[in-house]
Amino acid sequence: MVRVSLKESDSFEEFRDIARGLIAAEIAPDDVVLEAGGEAGLFGGVPPLPRDTPAFSVASGFIEVARDTICHRDPERFAMLYSLLWRLTHGEKSLLMVASDPLVHRLHQMQKAVRRDTHKMTAFVRFRQIADDSGERYVAWFEPEHHILRRVSKFFVDRFAAMRWSILTPEGSLHWDTQRLVHGPAIDKSHAPSGDDFEDWWRSYYRSTFNPARANPRMQRAEMPKKYWHNLPEAKTIPDLLANARQRTGRMIEAEPMAPRRAHGWTPENVAQPEASSLDALKAAAQSCTRCPLHKNATQTVFGEGPSDAPVVFVGEQPGDLEDLAGQPFVGPAGQMFDRALAEAGIDRSRVFVTNAVKHFKFEPRGKRRVHQKPNIGEIDKCRWWVESELSLIKPQFVVALGATAARSLTGRSVTIARERGRLTNWSGRAGLITVHPSFLLRLPDKAAQANEYRRFVEDLRIVGRELPAIRKVA
Numbered sequence: 001m002v003r004v005s006l007k008e009s010d011s012f013e014e015f016r017d018i019a020r021g022l023i024a025a026e027i028a029p030d031d032v033v034l035e036a037g038g039e040a041g042l043f044g045g046v047p048p049l050p051r052d053t054p055a056f057s058v059a060s061g062f063i064e065v066a067r068d069t070i071c072h073r074d075p076e077r078f079a080m081l082y083s084l085l086w087r088l089t090h091g092e093k094s095l096l097m098v099a100s101d102p103l104v105h106r107l108h109q110m111q112k113a114v115r116r117d118t119h120k121m122t123a124f125v126r127f128r129q130i131a132d133d134s135g136e137r138y139v140a141w142f143e144p145e146h147h148i149l150r151r152v153s154k155f156f157v158d159r160f161a162a163m164r165w166s167i168l169t170p171e172g173s174l175h176w177d178t179q180r181l182v183h184g185p186a187i188d189k190s191h192a193p194s195g196d197d198f199e200d201w202w203r204s205y206y207r208s209t210f211n212p213a214r215a216n217p218r219m220q221r222a223e224m225p226k227k228y229w230h231n232l233p234e235a236k237t238i239p240d241l242l243a244n245a246r247q248r249t250g251r252m253i254e255a256e257p258m259a260p261r262r263a264h265g266w267t268p269e270n271v272a273q274p275e276a277s278s279l280d281a282l283k284a285a286a287q288s289c290t291r292c293p294l295h296k297n298a299t300q301t302v303f304g305e306g307p308s309d310a311p312v313v314f315v316g317e318q319p320g321d322l323e324d325l326a327g328q329p330f331v332g333p334a335g336q337m338f339d340r341a342l343a344e345a346g347i348d349r350s351r352v353f354v355t356n357a358v359k360h361f362k363f364e365p366r367g368k369r370r371v372h373q374k375p376n377i378g379e380i381d382k383c384r385w386w387v388e389s390e391l392s393l394i395k396p397q398f399v400v401a402l403g404a405t406a407a408r409s410l411t412g413r414s415v416t417i418a419r420e421r422g423r424l425t426n427w428s429g430r431a432g433l434i435t436v437h438p439s440f441l442l443r444l445p446d447k448a449a450q451a452n453e454y455r456r457f458v459e460d461l462r463i464v465g466r467e468l469p470a471i472r473k474v475a
Contacts, residue, residue: 001031001032001033002022002027002031002032002033003032003033003035004018004022004032004033004034004035005035005036006018006034006035006036006078008036009036009147010070010071010147010148010149010150010151011070012063012066012067012070015034015066015070015078015081016066018034019081019082019085022082023056023085023086023089028086029079029082029083029086032079032082033079034078034079034082035075035078036075036078056089058085058088058089059088059093059094059095059096060096061096062084062085062088062096065081065084065096065107065108065111066081066085068110068111068114068115069081069107069110069111069114070147071114071118071146071147071148071151072110072111072113072114072146072147073145073146073147074110077110080103080106080107081107083103084096084103084104084107087103113145113146114146114148114151117144117145117146117148118148118151118152119322119325120225121142121144121148121152122152122155122156122326122331123325123326124142125140125142125156125167126140127139127140127160127165128140128192128193128194129193130193134164134177135164136163136164137164137165137166138160138163138164138165138166139165139166139167139168139192139193140165140166140167140168140192141167141168141169141189141192142167142168142169143169143170144169144171147171149167149169149171149172149173149174149183150183153174153181153183155336156174156176157176157181158336158339158340159331159336159339160176161178161339161343161349162178162349162350163178164176164177164178168186168187168189168191168192169186169187170186170189171186172184172185172186173185173186173187278308278393279304279308279390279393279394282303282386282389282390282393283303283304286301286303286359286386287300287301287303288301289301289359289360289386291382291383291385292360292378292379292382292383294358294360294361294362294375294379295360297361297363298319298324298360298361298362299324299325299327299361300324300327301359301360302319302323302324302327302328302329302356302359302360302361303329303355303359303386304329304353304354304355304356304390305328305329305330305353305354305355306352306353306354307350307351307353308393308394309394309395310351310352310353310394310396311351311352311396311397311398311468311470311471312351312352312353312396312397312398312399312400312464312468312471313352313353313354313355313390313391313394313396313398313399313400314338314352314353314354314355314400314402315355315356315357315387315399315400315401315402315406315409315410316329316330316334316354316355316356316357316402316403316405316406316437317356317357317358317374317375317402317403317405317406317437317439318356318357318358318359318360318361318362318375318405319356319358319359319360319361320332320334320361320372320439321361321363321370321372323335323361324360324361324370329354329355329356330354333439333442334437334438334439334442335438337438337441337442337454338354338402338438341438341454341457341458341461342461344458344461345458345459345461345462345464345465346462346465346472347461347464347465347471347472348471348472351470351471352471353390353394353396355387355390356406357375357380357383357384357387357405357406357408357409357410358375358379358380358383358405358409359383359386362374362375362379374405375405377408380405380408380409383409384409384412387409387410391430396430397430397431397467397468398430398431398432398433398464398467398468399427399430399431399432399433400432400433400434400435400464401415401432401433401434401435402435402436402437402438403417403436403437403439403440404417405437406437407420407434410427410432411427415434417434417435417436420434421434421435421436421460422434422435422456422459422460422463424463424467431467433460433463433464435457435460435461436453436456436457436460438457440453441453441454441457
């Protein structure tokens, strides 16, 4: 019997190297014990990988399952993954396609649990401001169900790159100083701040964006389980908001609509100006938008985000699955790529405003998944009022269309991106530029093509930076 003790509880790379040695030595799953956290015998007698051992491939999907499942809390995860790998490399190449297989089913359930826990952490971490010897720092406490701290670190670094922060958990901690990420030991909750001066503002903001007409306590508890509420400042307002939802809905039905119906020939030049005097007021009004059928299935309206005096506004297509759940634009994979490209182009993310041509998530349900669907011309045109209202209030010097949907919204016509990409133009008195949407880059199957298109995308963004020196990052 071979006993292997892995040093890290969440390292796919460490498991991969050990599993390669075990497979090369033809050690069956019943003859090995895999465990995490031991000190002695790091490789526990695992035979070294012979130099002349031919490399082997595994079925598509195994690496993805393994990377996710490694982070699960189940102590048998390493043994189950090695059993799966053994079977895949010993005659059962299509095993991952057999959903009824008990091992495959169990690993897929574990994979879903890890992904859900990852989403909950990115959605429900709340930073609180403190002061230390170096100035402002933002500290959050979170209790993940699985070993996901290292897994989520890139999300928080990308999302909050410009601020100093720490995330404390019972298993470990993350500390970011705007330049370097440090993984630290577990820290007791008593060291986390219990509140700050921003919490009253945050609760007021939450109350102002709460849509009583779409209150669904069962769905809300499913997306925001009560175990997270003690870390969320807005949670204290939820019982009162739900209790008063029916009365507020009645008042909304009786109220006059904010936006009149438009004639078919609407253009940006004859659009009615928003009654709201600020972006916050416009955002609050948008939460009850029913101008097109998309509001019926989406979780919420996803409004634009950024400074009210932003010199440049980036317009995307529509919120995706993660944006729909979070209520923020550009927080999913495409948003993360967009943030990275902005940084490489030398643009200060905090100085730009990001929004979408369509404010509700359009999707097709497939089982438990929600698959993105492209908005049609009617849906784009019905949402143009909100986009033009945002632009009227912000008064940007520059507007960038990310993709064909955004270009249609801003120009009122269908646009061929390949023909007009990267050319400076003018839309109703505003300087503009058309480029691709970051999701286009993610959909490219060829890595070389993706890298080339990404470089072109960064070059397009650099054009914006050259036109607007005020949005460049200070070196």
